[in-house]
Amino acid sequence: MSGSRKAIWAVVGALVLFSTLAGAGGLAMSLYANHRQKAQPQTTPVAKSDLARFAVGPLASLETPTELKTAPEYMFRDRNGTAVRFSTFEGKVVVVNLWAMWCAPCRTEMPTLAQLARSYQRNEDLIVLPINVDASPDALADARSFIDVHEPLPLYSDLKFQLPFEFPGKGKMPQTIFLDREGRIRATFSGEADWNSPEAHALIDALLAEGAPPAGATPPA
Known part of the structure; x- marks a missing residue:
């Protein structure tokens, strides 16, 4: 080549x-x-409920689900032992608080729940519903004595300690759940909080405003 x-x-x-x-x-x-x-x-992007705007300050860890589920049809009992379900309170805004005597934060925040109930005592559309989950008759007796010094809070109980696992908190204590007039879970909070704070009032007022009859409207006969 x-x-x-x-x-x-x-x-x-x-x-x-x-x-x-x-x-x-x-x-x-x-x-x-x-x-x-x-x-x-x-x-x-994570979808947020319109109530997410109230997750500020002491309520910063407030959970506001976009998928609205109805409160469980779980039976608990009133002070007299009568069976009660959440559907009993349909048409009202309900602040459910799950507490126990062995839970120190539960006892610490209880006075603020009592103050909240007193603040809205004239508004029949709001129910503050503390439910004790101590699992023995003796503990329930102690809970009765404890709640009686926090008027006007009522006593409800779940001796099976099941309700904390029926809600999104899945056993966390204390656990506070906000139900709207249709009985749907609109917000949840795990842990201690000041439930008579301006932030709590703002959240409750927003829920009360939903579906409320117009001012001056005459209720149906």
């Missing part, structure tokens, strides 16, 4: 090698880009 042909074939070989390397590099870059795209977490 002449010197000129060798030179030509050397150039062709170099071009083929360069083209091969360039193609492999492009493929590698493409695979890397695809991997990065798949590896990066997909950020989907």
Whole structure:
């Protein structure tokens, strides 16, 4: 082979090698880009309830579900031992508070629940509903004595200690749940809070305003 042909074939070989390397590099870059795209977490905007605006200050950890579920048709009992269900209070806004004597934060926040009940005592559309979940008759007797010094709070009980697991808090104590007039779970809070705070009042007022009859309206006969 002449010197000129060798030179030509050397150039062709170099071009083929360069083209091969360039193609492999492009493929590698493409695979890397695809991997990065798949590896990066997909950020989907989290839907929030319109009540999420009240998750501020002492209520910063308030949960406001967008999927509205009706309160469980679970039976608990009033002071006299009569069976009660949440559907009994339909048409009212209900502040459910699950508490026990062995739960120190439950006892600490109880005076604020009593203050809340007194603040809305003239509004028949709000029910403050503390439900004791101590699991023995003796503990329930202690709970009765305790709640009696926090007027005007009533005594309700669940000796099976099941209700804390029926709500989104799944056993957390204390646990406070806000039900709207249709008996739906609109907000939940796990832990101690000041339930007579301006933030709590604002949340309750918003729920009371939903479905409330217009001012001056005459109730149906």
